[in-house]
Amino acid sequence: MQPIGIFDSGIGGLTVFRSIAEQLPGYDYIYLGDNSRAPYGNRSFKTIHQYTWECVQWLFKQDCPLIILACNTASAKALRTIQQKDMQGLDPSKRVLGVIRPTAEVIGDYSATKEIGVLGTSGTVQSESYLIEIQKFFPKLKVYQQACPLWVPLVESGEYEKPGSDFFIKEYLDQIMVQSADIDTLLLACTHYPLLQDQIKAHLPANVNVVAQGDIVAKSLADYLQRHPELEQKISRSGTREFYTTDDTTDFDRHASRFFAAPVTSSFVSVTEFSCNK
Structure with missing residues (x-):
């Protein structure tokens, strides 16, 4: 097997994986969630x-020729160093891709007013990765940012389904929308946030688009594979999905099914195994 590897700091990346598996169902996949060290959002x-x-x-040791960082924080704070420095000297055919660039390439097309808001973790917002990438493709687009540090724990704890969660959801939306009356598009720049999408829409004017990344990343991956047949031909095709977590598998499986919209059975991998990589 030579599966596509999909990585996230926890379980949020399963929302991206779900879209990828729906659009590209024939390939083999391995998902790794680093739950024992999550969340990444406030780390250095x-x-x-x-x-x-x-x-x-x-994931490379699991024979993945292509890895998707289905995590905005990792894409913002680690991807460039991995691509430009860490992978030097490795098999040049291997690839590591993120979720920020494919989103930046199209997000301007969603806005009529050409003013958008980006909702993300503190790490993603502080990195200004979206501001930099979007500027490359839509230089006239006005981009506003808002960190939503309580949303990830709200989702992972399951508290988002309770009435009291609306207060924390509305609080950050008010902070982003007050920055400009012309914002007509909000990008959910964290893979956990799609689970809050209905509640988010309920607190916004009807004319404001709420854009999740899953379908965007999946379409971009399909295009990437079409443009790189030498890589696409390496990926095995038996439709398998394997899930790994660095934390408790029972807890992972219970929460993961909400993100992946299907039952999930995971295996445990200890972070001590990663030490052999060094």
């Missing part, structure tokens, strides 16, 4: 890079 660049690179190397 150095720590996020270290953790992400360890997980990427583990």
